[in-house]
Amino acid sequence: MALTTEDKRRLEDKAHELRTLCVDTIVWAGSGHVGGSMSAMDIMTILYHKYMRIDPKNPAMPDRDRFILSKGHVGVGYAPVLADLGYFDKELLKEYNHTGSPLGMHLDSRKVTGVEASTGSLGHGLAIGLGMALGARLQGRDWKTYVLLGDGECDEGEVWESAMAAAHFKATNLVTIVDRNKCMIDGPTEEVMALEPFADKWRAFGFEVVEADGHDFDSLAAALDTAAAAREKPVVIIANTIKGCGIDFISGDYKWHYGGFDGEKTAKAKESLARFHAARASGEKGTAK
Amino acid sequence: MSGMTFTMLDAAKMSTAEIYGQTLCDLGDEHPEIVGLSADLAKSTKIGVFGDKFPGRFFNVGIAEQNMFGMAAGMAKTGLVPYVSTFAIFTSMRALDQVHTDICYQNLDVKMIATHAGLSFGQAGTTHHCTEDIAIMRSMANMTVIVPADGIETAHAVRAAYDRKGPVYIRINRGFDQVVYDKPDYGFQIGKAVTLHEGSDLTIIACGATVWRALEAAKMLEKVDGLKVRVLNMHTIKPIDVEAVERAVKETRRVITVEDHSTIGGLGSAVAEVAASTGKAFSFKRLGVPDCFSIIGLHEDLLAHYGIDENGIAASVREMMGKDFEADDNWEDEV
Numbered sequence: 025m026a027l028t029t030e031d032k033r034r035l036e037d038k039a040h041e042l043r044t045l046c047v048d049t050i051v052w053a054g055s056g057h058v059g060g061s062m063s064a065m066d067i068m069t070i071l072y073h074k075y076m077r078i079d080p081k082n083p084a085m086p087d088r089d090r091f092i093l094s095k096g097h098v099g100v101g102y103a104p105v106l107a108d109l110g111y112f113d114k115e116l117l118k119e120y121n122h123t124g125s126p127l128g129m130h131l132d133s134r135k136v137t138g139v140e141a142s143t144g145s146l147g148h149g150l151a152i153g154l155g156m157a158l159g160a161r162l163q164g165r166d167w168k169t170y171v172l173l174g175d176g177e178c179d180e181g182e183v184w185e186s187a188m189a190a191a192h193f194k195a196t197n198l199v200t201i202v203d204r205n206k207c208m209i210d211g212p213t214e215e216v217m218a219l220e221p222f223a224d225k226w227r228a229f230g231f232e233v234v235e236a237d238g239h240d241f242d243s244l245a246a247a248l249d250t251a252a253a254a255r256e257k258p259v260v261i262i263a264n265t266i267k268g269c270g271i272d273f274i275s276g277d278y279k280w281h282y283g284g285f286d287g288e289k290t291a292k293a294k295e296s297l298a299r300f301h302a303a304r305a306s307g308e309k310g311t312a313k
Numbered sequence: 314m315s316g317m318t319f320t321m322l323d324a325a326k327m328s329t330a331e332i333y334g335q336t337l338c339d340l341g342d343e344h345p346e347i348v349g350l351s352a353d354l355a356k357s358t359k360i361g362v363f364g365d366k367f368p369g370r371f372f373n374v375g376i377a378e379q380n381m382f383g384m385a386a387g388m389a390k391t392g393l394v395p396y397v398s399t400f401a402i403f404t405s406m407r408a409l410d411q412v413h414t415d416i417c418y419q420n421l422d423v424k425m426i427a428t429h430a431g432l433s434f435g436q437a438g439t440t441h442h443c444t445e446d447i448a449i450m451r452s453m454a455n456m457t458v459i460v461p462a463d464g465i466e467t468a469h470a471v472r473a474a475y476d477r478k479g480p481v482y483i484r485i486n487r488g489f490d491q492v493v494y495d496k497p498d499y500g501f502q503i504g505k506a507v508t509l510h511e512g513s514d515l516t517i518i519a520c521g522a523t524v525w526r527a528l529e530a531a532k533m534l535e536k537v538d539g540l541k542v543r544v545l546n547m548h549t550i551k552p553i554d555v556e557a558v559e560r561a562v563k564e565t566r567r568v569i570t571v572e573d574h575s576t577i578g579g580l581g582s583a584v585a586e587v588a589a590s591t592g593k594a595f596s597f598k599r600l601g602v603p604d605c606f607s608i609i610g611l612h613e614d615l616l617a618h619y620g621i622d623e624n625g626i627a628a629s630v631r632e633m634m635g636k637d638f639e640a641d642d643n644w645e646d647e648v
Contacts, residue, residue: 090390133419140390145414151380152415155387155395158372162348163391182411185380193372 027245031074033305035241038108039069040301043270045104045117047285047293053100053120055284056129059274061101063205063238063265064172068093068105070244071170075252080109083137087167090140090156094149095174095203097282099131102139111138147180149173150200154190157198168252170199176208179217184229187260191230196254200231203238205267207278223262231260238263239304270300314468314497316343321497324464329490330428332464334359336471337396337426338366344475348388350374350397352381357487358398358428378408385423386415394422394475400434401427401484405446416480417453424474425482430460431522431573432607432615433486439606447520448578450482451551457481457503458551460572460580462524463493466548469501477503484521486573488612491525493546504549506557512543515630516561516568520547520580522612523571523600523621530626542630550583558587567596567633571621576601596633600626 027035043065050056068091072078076089093102100120107114112126119125126135130144141152153171160167177183190198202222210216219225223233232254236247244263251259267281268274271293274283285293316339324332341347341363349371355361364371374381378399385395397404404412404427416423427446434441451458457477461467467485474481499507509524510531519527524546531542543565545557561568568588570581581599588595600621607615616622620629 141386142414142418145410147379148383148411148415151383151411152387152390154380155384155389156391157387158384159388159391159393162370162393165391169387182377182379182383185374185377186383189374189377189380189384192375 025245025249027242032241035069035073036301036304038073039066040297042069042104042108043297044294045108046101047290047297049100049104049117049120051285051290052118055282056100057097057282058100058271059207059267059277059280059282060095060098060174060203060205062269062271063267064095064098064101064203065269066239066241067172067201067203067244067263068102070241070248072105072109074245075248076170077167080111080138083111087165089167090153090169092141092143092149092153092169092171093131094143094171095146095177096130096143096149099127099129103127103131103136106136106138112136146174146177147182150183150186150190153198154186154193154195157195158193160197168197168199170201173200173202175202175204175206175213175219175222176216178202178219187226187229187231190258194256195258196256198258199248199251200258200260202260202262203265204262205265207267207281209278209281211278226260226262230257232257233260233262235262235264238265239269270297272296314472316340316472317468317497321465321495325492327464328359328488329464329467329485330359330487332468333426333471333485334362336468337363340472340475341367341370344394346392347394347396347475348372350381350385350395352376352378352399352403354399358400358426360396360398360426363396378403379411382408382411382423383415386411386419386421389421389423394424396424396426398426398428400441401430401443401446402441404482405443405449409449413453417455420455420479422478423480425480426471426485427482428485429487430484431486432602433488433522433573433612435610435612435615438609442607444573444575444602444607445578446484447550447572447574447580448582451583455479456551457549458484459503459549460484460520461548462521462546463490465494465497466501470548473501473503486522486612490522493525493528501548504552504554506554507546507548508543509546510542510544512541513565514541514567515633516543516545516565517571517626517630518545518547518558518561518568518580518584519571520550522573522616523626526616526621526623527571527626529623530630533623533627534630538631540630540634547580547584550580553583553587555587558584559591562588562591562593562595566593569598569600569626569629569633571600571626573616573621574601576603596636598629598633600629
């Protein structure tokens, strides 16, 4: 289903709100995985605010769609998404990373309502998601499982074990999304451990590959619609993104995988996010850069 | 045992893994939410008989253990109860990060029935021996660790695992085990040691393949040496039967542990942790594979080589009984 102009505006507004809340959370936490949170934010926004069947008031609803943040280090980006929807009290974000807080760098499914799997050790999410997808199919349920992988995470062998199995078991109720921000901790992905030809690798493992602009809601919607129509092969959406998207002084810089903002940087980050949002709302192309 | 579809006579002709496979089929009839997973070891671990009976509920993931344990976690999240079988070494080491983070951290109902444990795949060598898994698995929070002594106890453990909330690791051997129990209903209960032989001179605490051997040693020592040796089958390593260990220390003052596992971190260590907290003086020895990678050979021969067969155990008992340590100590000087 193509997005209406209103849908798109609503998603852009929500993504802006969530990026800003993520910056606040990073300040409250002291520091956080800001780069990957910003690259993934539009993907999480469209899933939680357009595509997923959820009810934050009934988080254990049996037929809810499942989302697994396999790149679990961006909990600081994900927690604001859940808090904003009312899965838990937004005030808790102010205690992020604090001693004894339920919210830490990698979110714990047993402590944080709405989190479907405790992730953080990279490479695990696709296997867990595949298990959920097969569990749904075996029990005749129609809910979907969405797994968001980091691109650097795809160095892990387990990702490819799971990819092979997802294709083998024809898990078309599993939607795999890769946040292809082309950065990892030690440098650009292609310098640390080359992933390209990345799409070909997924095709060779039996997936239908859809490439999308991970900061364009129309593009993401088209890709998610393709995934929803999957019948034979599981779909992977390679969402081309920009690390730190929206914050100009960190954008595209792998060194901002993790960091903190002082008062000055916080103000600059919020000014940049506002400019990014305004430019995107005005339909300016290439605003993410 | 309720739900058992084979007789004790049948069991005597079945390998331990075959008894596991049959028990899982029976459980599968009773509980439609049970699913099975294996990583190209469906035949070797005998979970394949469950797959033959319930093809829609069985997933062979190929030789990819990390994915298998992650999938099992995901399935458990949807309300299924996965039984997962591969060799002990691959369960405890190849996929440990997944067992730790996906299964134990989330306290999921995944039941790991790990075969070919200890030195039971003797001729395969160290790549397929597994003498570290008890140490590894019992250090995982939320995990229950069971080491059955024979086939019937394996059937009990596999059934009890279903009723126990959270992850369970059951460690069984390749091939046939000596029969310890001649009747099925002996009161198996997770966390409760079984006294197989009464005695007041010394206690042998054993698990798995060494239980039968400890029992044979105790019978021999009684007949030949007139020694009264208590034998405990400590089938559950975690949670350990604290009371049974404390009674052994207080009542016999001599304790020997014996296991088909490294002497570091396994049953011996678990017993030592409890025994050392009793505040009682006692003589103690851990038998098992010393800190080394095992030589290659038949299981029986390897157990003899490391002094954990009946003769080796008896020799250790005699050695401990021969020590005149009581003269050096005031045994009444208790905390």
